[in-house]
Amino acid sequence: MIPLLVCDDSAMARKQLIRALPAEWPVSITQATQGEEALAAIRQGLGRVVLLDLTMPVMDGYQVLAQLRAEGLSCKVVVVSGDVQEEAMRRVQELGALGFIKKPAPAEEVRATLQRLGLLDLEPPLAPTAPRPELALKVNFRDALREVSNVAMGRAAALLAQVLGTFVRLPIPQVNIFEVSELHMALLDAQRGQRLSAVCQGFIGDAIAGEALLLFHDLEIGAIANLLGWQPQNETETSEMLLDLASILTGACLSGIAEQIDVRFSQGHPQLLGQHSAIEQLIRLNRERWKNTLAVEISYSLEGHAVHFDLLLLFTEDSLSRLTKKIYYLMEQE
Known part of the structure; x- marks a missing residue:
């Protein structure tokens, strides 16, 4: 199983993004609500692939990317953000992000981006399974x-x-x-x-x-x-x-x-x-x-x-x- 970290301060955004993941992608999902939580999870090996928001409290996505580089932490980061400024896309690429998906993230775009980056091929795909338990998110x-x-x-x-x-x-x-x-x-x-x-x-x-x-x-x-x-x-x-x-x-x-x-x-x-x-x-x-x-x-x-x-x-x-x-x-x- 691929350790996947989904980092976003919004429960709704995390729910939407997790539901948009390919059903056959063999991932074990960890969630984080802001950057410091994400870094702690990555240090524990829970984020081989990271889907990262930019606008968050405590530590934002830009700061997470900079800290990953500073610590030499190895993970593959795809930014998923509502900040769709061209400069935002340029900056996250410069900081090491592999891709950028605009919110709200359609399932077909998530799949196409993961496929293009070779992230679906990290491990052999599984047969489609029941909905992931992580989807039981309460959104107010x-x-x-x-x-x-x-x-x-x-x-x-x-x-x-x-x-x-x-x-x-x-x-x-x-x-x-x-x-x-x-x-x-x-x-x-x-x-x-x-x-x-x-x-x-x-x-x-x-x-x-x-x-x-x-x-x-x-x-x-x-x-x-x-x-x-x-x-x-x-x-x-x-x-x-x-x-x-x-x-x-x-x-x-x-x-x-x-x-x-x-x-x-x-x-x-x-x-x-x-x-x-x-x-x-x-x-x-x-x-x-x-x-x-x-x-x-x-x-x-x-x-x-x-x-x-x-x-x-x-x-x-x-x-x-x-x-x-x-x-x-x-x-x-x-």
Whole structure:
């Protein structure tokens, strides 16, 4: 049996990936939820082949690859990630990864990649057997939505990286249910004492509705303009720049989520809520609708630049039932 290590902080991602493995591949599977766990397993000989995520807490995939090289640990690594930036693929190859599979990983692509790399031929194949016991993974709603958001976030980051010509550092998305007062506090915390410009864009589809809120820190807008090669001459041109960038980022992220849960979102026109008072305005206008709000928080940052974007996807209380059904249906398919 081939010792196979599957490393991903998402139970849903691990479940999906294990199910996508060729049934006849003779592997004994060990799971890890972050890089330090993965390294410990590899040192114990439990990872002759490693399927490795990139965006994880404690130690990410890049750090794992670097440590494998530093310690001279021998294993064959295939990265399986939602971070689909071209620079991410280049970096993991430089660090020694043999291949790269984009999330969510279709079974046919997993098989083709393993076949191309000669990993299916490490030992003679077995006859198909009963489902592997490792598939009995418990996946909760928040973990599933976080993984869906992670994949969508990665696609949006790849587009953002192309537009800005720089590498985008990805966070681990946060999924929380807020009362309106808690949401207010979370948004104020995102403000971090700085003046903000906020772009809000409504979306709706299949009884799921909400607002995508993108927060720009005013002190960073000049750096964003430089990256775009655009020098706004007045507030109107600055507003146009922020609206265009928000449309790209939120549109790509919403599209990624919609594709995974089989929904088609209609998006409203992005609106600039102004500066400094934007948070108060947003809360005041939506206090009744957002009594109980599901919030997905994503904070992108740009490597080598003091620039980050806080993106919040805020789903209305009325949307929670339908969104939950969609996510659970997706979990059953995975």
